Amino acid sequence: MAIALVLMLLLVGTVLFHFLSPWNLTPLASNWGAIDNTILITFWVTGFVFVVVNLFLVYAIIRYRYNAARRSSYEPENKSLELWLTGITTVGIAALLAPGLVVWGSFVTVPDDAHEFEVIGQQWHWSFRFPGEDGEFGAVDPRLITEDNPFGLDPDDPNSLDDVLVQSPVVLLPIDRPVKVLMRSTDVIHNFKVANFRAKMDLLAGQVTYMWLTPTREGEYDVICAQLCGVGHFAMRGRVEIVQQEVFDEWFARQPTFGELQARAAPDPVAGEQLYATCIACHGSGGEGNRDLNSPAIAGMDAWSVARQLKNFRSGARGTHSEDIYGQQMRPFATLLADEDAIRNVAAYIETLSPVRIEPTVAGDARRGERLYRTCANCHGRDGQGIRAVNGPALAGVDDWYHVTQLANFREGVRGRHHEDMYGNQMVDMAQMLVSERDVRDVVAYINTLAAPGRTMATAQLGAQGDD
Numbered sequence: 001m002a003i004a005l006v007l008m009l010l011l012v013g014t015v016l017f018h019f020l021s022p023w024n025l026t027p028l029a030s031n032w033g034a035i036d037n038t039i040l041i042t043f044w045v046t047g048f049v050f051v052v053v054n055l056f057l058v059y060a061i062i063r064y065r066y067n068a069a070r071r072s073s074y075e076p077e078n079k080s081l082e083l084w085l086t087g088i089t090t091v092g093i094a095a096l097l098a099p100g101l102v103v104w105g106s107f108v109t110v111p112d113d114a115h116e117f118e119v120i121g122q123q124w125h126w127s128f129r130f131p132g133e134d135g136e137f138g139a140v141d142p143r144l145i146t147e148d149n150p151f152g153l154d155p156d157d158p159n160s161l162d163d164v165l166v167q168s169p170v171v172l173l174p175i176d177r178p179v180k181v182l183m184r185s186t187d188v189i190h191n192f193k194v195a196n197f198r199a200k201m202d203l204l205a206g207q208v209t210y211m212w213l214t215p216t217r218e219g220e221y222d223v224i225c226a227q228l229c230g231v232g233h234f235a236m237r238g239r240v241e242i243v244q245q246e247v248f249d250e251w252f253a254r255q256p257t258f259g260e261l262q263a264r265a266a267p268d269p270v271a272g273e274q275l276y277a278t279c280i281a282c283h284g285s286g287g288e289g290n291r292d293l294n295s296p297a298i299a300g301m302d303a304w305s306v307a308r309q310l311k312n313f314r315s316g317a318r319g320t321h322s323e324d325i326y327g328q329q330m331r332p333f334a335t336l337l338a339d340e341d342a343i344r345n346v347a348a349y350i351e352t353l354s355p356v357r358i359e360p361t362v363a364g365d366a367r368r369g370e371r372l373y374r375t376c377a378n379c380h381g382r383d384g385q386g387i388r389a390v391n392g393p394a395l396a397g398v399d400d401w402y403h404v405t406q407l408a409n410f411r412e413g414v415r416g417r418h419h420e421d422m423y424g425n426q427m428v429d430m431a432q433m434l435v436s437e438r439d440v441r442d443v444v445a446y447i448n449t450l451a452a453p454g455r456t457m458a459t460a461q462l463g464a465q466g467d468d
């Protein structure tokens with residue numbers, strides 16, 4: 001009897017929970033309402049069976065409960081019962097599978113008027129490519145991927161030159177226009193998922209997969225990776241913004257084509273030196289930094305990393321948080337740099353400055369820090385030299401007090417929480433693994449023992465790494 005009662009309670013509770021729970025599907029933003037419908041049908045069919053089977057169980061427990069006087073009867077075959085059960089099960093299974101087949105049919109049939117764009121997945125970020133005016137994607141080959149050609153486009157293919165490249169994890173799409181999403185990965189398996197679209201698909205190296213959809217609702221939607229793809233998996237985020245056609249056109253026109261990127265003159269460190277004059281007051285004439293002004297040494301910093309930070313300061317993605325006092329001091333000088341070329345030039349100049357000696361100021365347990373650093377090494381390199389492919393800047397040869405403030409800023413969301421700061425955002429997630437001040441000190445003490453090529457560390461002589 002008690003078991004029957006518990007079963008009844010579970011049954012009623014489960015059904016009530018389903019209808020009263022606050023956790024529902026996110027608002028639909030694409031044409032794939034049919035996918036929601038198949039999910040609903042599945043719920044109804046499985047829900048119906050769940051209720052019926054449990055009610056029967058409760059009935060059987062009560063009706064046939066132990067009774068010393070009762071004899072059981074043996075009835076191995078019952079043709080009409082078997083016919084009924086087989087028939088009902090067939091209808092149930094068909095109801096579960098048939099709608100899915102219909103939806104899958106339309107999911108793999110791309111409308112003729114769909115425009116196209118490509119999603120490229122890489123540990124641990126997204127980028128995007130649109131065919132240019134010719135409507136044709138240029139050929140790609142993973143062997144052509146270099147720092148200057150991250151998409152691996154074939155420069156000899158005439159279709160490549162007008163391809164529009166979006167080197168950021170944020171992409172815009174026009175509303176109400178069907179779009180075919182082509183996908184490829186340059187390393188492991190990823191999965192492009194926007195919950196509000198309901199559609200998602202794996203990205204595989206050496207293969208182009210696709211899906212299609214029509215965005216139906218303006219707004220900003222998170223892109224997440226739905227295949228476990230390494231330590232940075234959960235931080236592999238992006239954003240799709242569904243906008244009116246005019247807004248899309250205006251944004252699209254601002255994105256560079258492959259031809260433009262190829263034709264762009266190499267950055268000019270000599271022009272950069274002149275621009276650097278305004279930076280000297282804080283970062284020093286040799287880029288040696290000035291602790292009293294909270295300005296880190298930047299001499300020898302990789303140009304791509306300098307450029308990213310300057311762009312972030314300029315756009316306000318960094319240095320605008322009300323508690324980011326030092327970032328706010330830096331920001332106006334980034335806004336003084338007129339355009340992208342100015343940023344590239346000054347970054348190129350900073351890269352040419354000889355790295356300075358860094359004096360350690362933070363005491364911590366480097367051995368314990370080494371263990372903590374293992375995760376960091378995936379993005380910042382085993383020797384803290386930085387890995388451009390995963391957007392991790394060099395950490396070796398950087399002032400340790402600067403690391404401490406930055407890690408505190410990331411942990412508290414003072415840096416990296418801005419809507420446009422997608423890579424800082426990643427580091428906000430990563431900084432959470434340092435749970436105490438002690439963790440921060442220890443990992444920074446370990447970073448102090450690393451000397452990236454081309455950088456000099458005062459502690460490097462202690463034997464951790466050769467001093468170059």
Ligand SMILES: [Cu+2]
Nearest residue numbers: 190225229236
């Ligand atoms: Cu991934």
